[in-house]
Amino acid sequence: AQTVTQSQPEMSVQEAETVTLSCTYDTSESNYYLFWYKQPPSRQMILVIRQEAYKQQNATENRFSVNFQKAAKSFSLKISDSQLGDTAMYFCAFLNDYKLSFGAGTTVTVRA
Amino acid sequence: KAGVTQTPRYLIKTRGQQVTLSCSPISGHRSVSWYQQTPGQGLQFLFEYFSETQRNKGNFPGRFSGRQFSNSRSEMNVSTLELGDSALYLCASSWGREKETQYFGPGTRLLVL
Numbered sequence: 001a002q003t004v005t006q007s008q009p010e011m012s013v014q015e016a017e018t019v020t021l022s023c024t025y026d027t028s029e030s031n032y033y034l035f036w037y038k039q040p041p042s043r044q045m046i047l048v049i050r051q052e053a054y055k056q057q058n059a060t061e062n063r064f065s066v067n068f069q070k071a072a073k074s075f076s077l078k079i080s081d082s083q084l085g086d087t088a089m090y091f092c093a094f095l096n097d098y099k100l101s102f103g104a105g106t107t108v109t110v111r112a
Numbered sequence: 113k114a115g116v117t118q119t120p121r122y123l124i125k126t127r128g129q130q131v132t133l134s135c136s137p138i139s140g141h142r143s144v145s146w147y148q149q150t151p152g153q154g155l156q157f158l159f160e161y162f163s164e165t166q167r168n169k170g171n172f173p174g175r176f177s178g179r180q181f182s183n184s185r186s187e188m189n190v191s192t193l194e195l196g197d198s199a200l201y202l203c204a205s206s207w208g209r210e211k212e213t214q215y216f217g218p219g220t221r222l223l224v225l
Binding site for chain 1: 154204213221
């Protein structure tokens with residue numbers, strides 16, 4: 001079974017600053033996909049970014065980028081130029097056998 | 113393209129009743145997955161359907177069941193509701209290949225009294 005660990009329950013960042021969320025996972029698989037989803041107060045789960053394990057290049061999506069360290073089984077998310085609309089709970093997730101396994105989440109609050 | 117839709121959005125039931133939740137995937141998507149989100153247990157996988165067949169199932173009691181129709185719409189049913197079933201139930205859809213992005217609906221918030 002895969003386990004996903006997010007060790008930071010809450011983080012706060014000033015608008016326009018950068019924040020990094022950590023995620024580690026445990027798996028014996030060699031080919032897998034990792035995701036970051038955000039869940040704002042509306043509770044709608046929104047895809048932020050995805051990383052394919054066989055790709056060495058780190059994924060980026062506008063202000064969001066990841067640092068994927070396969071050997072260390074680490075998958076951190078960096079939010080640059082934070083905006084008020086980034087305030088949300090962020091979940092790291094591992095996809096295997098059609099099933100997403102989620103971490104406990106990190107609540108990010110962006111301060112004006 | 114319309115996103116994943118879930119009905120109803122909110123539901124209040126009493127213990128012992130049963131409930132049926134519905135999910136319509138993104139057009140063309142043939143896989144539908146269901147997740148339960150609670151403050152205590154976080155996000156947990158219930159089951160996944162593809163072409164009317166269940167391909168994977170989480171660790172939930174038999175009171176939780178689901179099905180998928182030929183148009184890929186899915187329903188999940190919870191019988192003999194318990195207080196602990198109060199949760200946000202999220203549905204997600206994808207094209208159906210194993211390692212594909214799942215896109216979520218807005219969820220159904222169930223409160224059991």
